[in-house]
Amino acid sequence: MSDKTLVARAPSGTHDVLWPESTRWESLLALFAVHVERAGYGLAHTPIFEDVKVFRRGIGEGSDVVGKEMYEFEDRGGRTLALRPEGTAPMVRAFVQHRPPLPWKAWYATPAFRYERPQAGRYRQHHQLGVEALGPSDADLDVEVVALADTFFRSLGLAAFTLRINSMGDDSCRPAYLELLTAYLAERRDQLCDEHRDRLEANPLRALDCKRDACRAATDGAPGFAEHLCDECDAHFARVRQGLDAQQVPYVLDHRLVRGFDYYTRTTFEFASAALESAQNGIGGGGRYDGLVEMLGGPPTPGIGFGMGIERILLACDAEGVFAVDPARPDAFVVDTAGGDHARDLTAALRAAGMSADRAYDDRSMKAQFKAADKSGAAWVLIVGPDEAASGTVSLRPLRGTGDQSTVPVAEVVDAVRAAIRDTPADPSAL
C-alpha cells in the first residue's frame, strides 16, 4: 500500500465532519444547550481520558464496553488510562472530586470511544450529548430528565421514535428478583440460546433482551422486574409513569429493557428511531444510578441522566427528512476586476463593521467572480471594475430578489450595504 492511501484516511470507524455538515452539528449543539440550560443544567467539560478504574468500577467489569471495547493505554508515566467510552462515569467522577452543591445538574457534549466493528450508526469515535442530575431521588427528576430528551428530539422535528422504560429496582429488591428470574430461566435452560445458557448465572438479565427466537420464547413468560419491585421502588416507578403521562410523553413499558451498564438502578429508558432501518436505531438512553457516586468513592448520592448519539440523531433526521440546516451565506461578495485592492480592503471594512463578506482570489475573470458570488449565496455583490476604480465608486447589485444595481462612493459603501441588508428579506430562498 502506498504511503498516500495509508495516511490520508481517517482511522477505521472514525469520520470527519466538514462544512456544511458541521453547520448542522453546531445548530444541534446550540439547540441542545438552550434546551437543557432552560431547565437549569450547566455545561461541564471533563477530560476525554480518565484513569481506567473510573470506568471499570462504574460501568462494570462484566460489561462488553469495559470488557472488550475500551481504548485503554498506558501513558509515559505508567498510568493506565482509557478514552471515555461514555459520558456518565467521568461526570460522576468530576462530581466526587469537586463536590458541587446539590442538586447538581450538568450537561455535556463529548466524543466517546469504543472499539467495535464499525457500521452505519456505529463508530469507534462517536459523539454524545447528555445530562446528569445528582442529589435528588425524587421521581419527578426522572420525569424531567426523560421529558427533556423527548422534547429535544421533537424540537428537531423527529416524530418516528419510541420511548421504552423499565425499572431495575435497587439493592433491596434486585437480589430477590434475580433469584426469581434465574430460577425461572433455569427451568428452561434447554430453550435458551448457547450464549445465554452459559451466562445464566453470571447475568440472567441479559437473556431478557436477547433477539434470538429461542431466548425470546423462553423468556416470554418470565417475571418482569416491574412486578417484583420493593414498595419504595414500586412507588417511585409509579410516580415516574404518572409524571410522564401528565407531561404527555408517550412511552411503552418494556420489562425486557436491560441496559448494559452495571450502575443503573430503578428507572431505565431508551429512545429508538423507527425511521432507521439499521439495527443501530437507538438514539438515546439513560437511567437512574443511585449507587454510582459511592462506587466512585463519594458519599451516597442518587443520580440520573441520559446520553444521546449525535451521529444517530442526524441519521434519524435524514431518514425523517427533518432538521435540514442552511449553511451561512455572506451578506456581501466583492467582485474586483481592477487589481484586487478593493476586494482586499472592502471585505475587511465590511467585516470590521460586523457584516459577513467574501471574495474570489487569484485575479479571476469577472464571469468567474460572479459565479463564485452566486455559489456563496451572498445577498449583495459589490462590483469594482476599472470604471468604479477610476471614479472612486462601487456598484451595488442584489444577487437574489428584486432591485436595481446602484452606484455609491467608496466612502459610503459600508453604510449602503448595511442599509441594503436591513431591507433584504431575512430568508433569501423565499424569493
Add this chain to the structure above:
RNA sequence: GUGGCCGUAGCUCAGUUGGUCAGAGCGCCGGGUUGUGAUCCCGGAGGCCGCGGGUUCGAACCCCGUCGGUCACCCCA
C-alpha cells in the same frame, strides 16, 4: 470479535463470457468579441479501476491477502 456483500474520476455510477474498457452524468476550470451569476452552447483538467501478490500471451473484470465501507450477530449512542 464472527459471518455475508461491496471498493472504477471530487460525487453518483456504467463497464458485455478476462483482449481499444478506462466511460457517463453532476461538480470543477476555461471560452461563447467590447465589464455582470444561477439557464443554454462549446472545450478542458482529473483515475496506475483501494492497496499488495498470484493465474494468464493479456485482468478493472479470475484467485489469495490486506485496508476500508456496508449488512447481520455481539453490544450500544
